[in-house]
Amino acid sequence: MLSYRHSFHAGNHADVLKHSVQSLIIESLKEKDKPFLYLDTHAGAGRYQLSSEHAERTGEYLEGIARIWQRDDQPAELAAYMSAVKHFNRNESLRYYPGSPLIARQLLREYDKLHLTELHPSDFPLLRNEFQKDARARVLRADGYQQIKAQLPPPSRRALILMDPPYELKTDYQDVVKGIQEGYKRFATGTYALWYPVVMRQQIKRLLRELEATGIRRILQIELGVRPDSDQRGMTASGMIVINPPWKLEQQMNNLLPWLLEALVPNGHGHQLVKWVVPE
Numbered sequence: 001m002l003s004y005r006h007s008f009h010a011g012n013h014a015d016v017l018k019h020s021v022q023s024l025i026i027e028s029l030k031e032k033d034k035p036f037l038y039l040d041t042h043a044g045a046g047r048y049q050l051s052s053e054h055a056e057r058t059g060e061y062l063e064g065i066a067r068i069w070q071r072d073d074q075p076a077e078l079a080a081y082m083s084a085v086k087h088f089n090r091n092e093s094l095r096y097y098p099g100s101p102l103i104a105r106q107l108l109r110e111y112d113k114l115h116l117t118e119l120h121p122s123d124f125p126l127l128r129n130e131f132q133k134d135a136r137a138r139v140l141r142a143d144g145y146q147q148i149k150a151q152l153p154p155p156s157r158r159a160l161i162l163m164d165p166p167y168e169l170k171t172d173y174q175d176v177v178k179g180i181q182e183g184y185k186r187f188a189t190g191t192y193a194l195w196y197p198v199v200m201r202q203q204i205k206r207l208l209r210e211l212e213a214t215g216i217r218r219i220l221q222i223e224l225g226v227r228p229d230s231d232q233r234g235m236t237a238s239g240m241i242v243i244n245p246p247w248k249l250e251q252q253m254n255n256l257l258p259w260l261l262e263a264l265v266p267n268g269h270g271h272q273l274v275k276w277v278v279p280e
């Protein structure tokens with residue numbers, strides 16, 4: 001039933017948004033000298049070759065990372081994310097895209113921890129190989145939602161939990177809310193970052209209503225759209241829902257999104273949003 005492969009989509013506009021937010025949260029957590037856990041429930045393969053058959057077939061990265069990685073007017077908010085992308089592309093050509101676990105690997109300190117789970121039989125071994133020599137990381141072939149229960153609260157009492165399911169199963173829309181509730185019950189001070197695609201706007205409205213109904217506070221929504229909402233198939237926008245965001249994130253995204261929108265959607269048909277779904 002696991003048919004989704006991130007290799008078709010790596011480096012697209014949704015990854016640019018997700019990984020910008022991920023990097024900014026990590027950099028904020030690093031402002032304190034204390035260790036933290038990076039828990040990636042749906043980690044993917046880790047590294048994506050952009051000249052592969054999968055990436056070339058869709059060409060999605062051409063309208064994503066390829067549009068921004070070499071611009072010389074990048075806002076400061078992109079610095080950490082771009083340093084990770086450049087680490088994997090040391091010369092002028094864009095050959096590899098680092099997924100969320102490799103971005104975290106680049107940005108985390110020696111004393112931070114990574115816990116990564118991936119279920120796909122082809123992507124899991126790729127991910128495990130990437131981290132073979134990294135003593136900070138545990139890589140499991142396991143259900144990411146279960147790990148929320150198993151790993152929280154972390155001994156360090158500080159964590160970023162990134163939830164990035166493929167939403168190929170309709171149940172993902174309910175499972176993410178349950179997962180956040182389970183996590184929050186155990187560890188209310190963690191930062192939870194949930195990615196979502198806008199394929200049918202109604203699904204996202206329902207997801208937001210369900211999150212609001214949990215009673216959890218401090219829920220920030222960040223969205224970048226590349227086309228107007230539509231009833232046709234296909235993703236028109238994507239977003240991140242961040243619970244307990246670092247205090248600077250709202251302002252950072254307000255600085256960054258206009259630049260990203262102009263760079264990624266030069267035809268002017270996109271949109272951006274930073275909004276408290278539930279404030280303090």
Ligand code: SAM
Pocket residue numbers: 002004005006018041042043044045046098099100101117118119120123142143144145164165166
């Ligand atoms: N987070 C990655 C990144 O940003 O580079 C991309 C992840 S991709 C969107 C979603 C991944 O979740 C897929 O590789 C899929 O195989 C995996 N997956 C699906 N259901 C899962 C589950 N219940 N637990 C763990 N992984 C799962």
